[in-house]
Amino acid sequence: MKIYRRHVLVCGTEGCCGARGGTEIFEAFQQELARHGLDDVLLSRTLCSGACPKRGATVIVHPDGLWYEVAQPNEVTEIVAQHLIQGQPVERLLFREIAVIRRKEREDDTRWTSSG
Numbered sequence: 001m002k003i004y005r006r007h008v009l010v011c012g013t014e015g016c017c018g019a020r021g022g023t024e025i026f027e028a029f030q031q032e033l034a035r036h037g038l039d040d041v042l043l044s045r046t047l048c049s050g051a052c053p054k055r056g057a058t059v060i061v062h063p064d065g066l067w068y069e070v071a072q073p074n075e076v077t078e079i080v081a082q083h084l085i086q087g088q089p090v091e092r093l094l095f096r097e098i099a100v101i102r103r104k105e106r107e108d109d110t111r112w113t114s115s116g
Helices: 022-035 073-085 096-113
Strands: 006-011 041-046 057-062 066-070
Touching: 006 022, 022 041, 022 057, 022 073, 057 073, 066 073
Parallel strands: 006 041
Antiparallel strands: 006 057, 057 066
16 A cells, blocks of 8 residues: 555535635646655545635645645645645645634633633
C-alpha cells in the first residue's frame, strides 16, 4: 500500500462546486501534481463536503485540515507550489468561514475538557 504525504480533495458536486469550476480545478491539480512529480500527493474528486464557498470550489488538504476556496487554475498552481511543495498555506485562498467554525469548535472543546 502506498503512503501519501498529503491528500487533496476537490469537490465536484454538479449543483454547487462543480458548477463553479470544480472539474477544471480538479484537472488543474492533476496537471500540476504531474508537472512537479508529486506522486506522494493523493488527489480525489469528492461529493459535497457540506460547505460551499461563495466563489469556486472547495479544496481540502489533509492531514493539514486546511480548506481552500479555489476559483481559477492559477490558484491551483499557487497551492501546489506554496503549500504542497514548500509547506506554507496560501492564506489569501483559505476558506475563511470554515476557519472561523473550526476555531469556535476548538474553543468549545476546550470548555468541555477544561479541569476548571
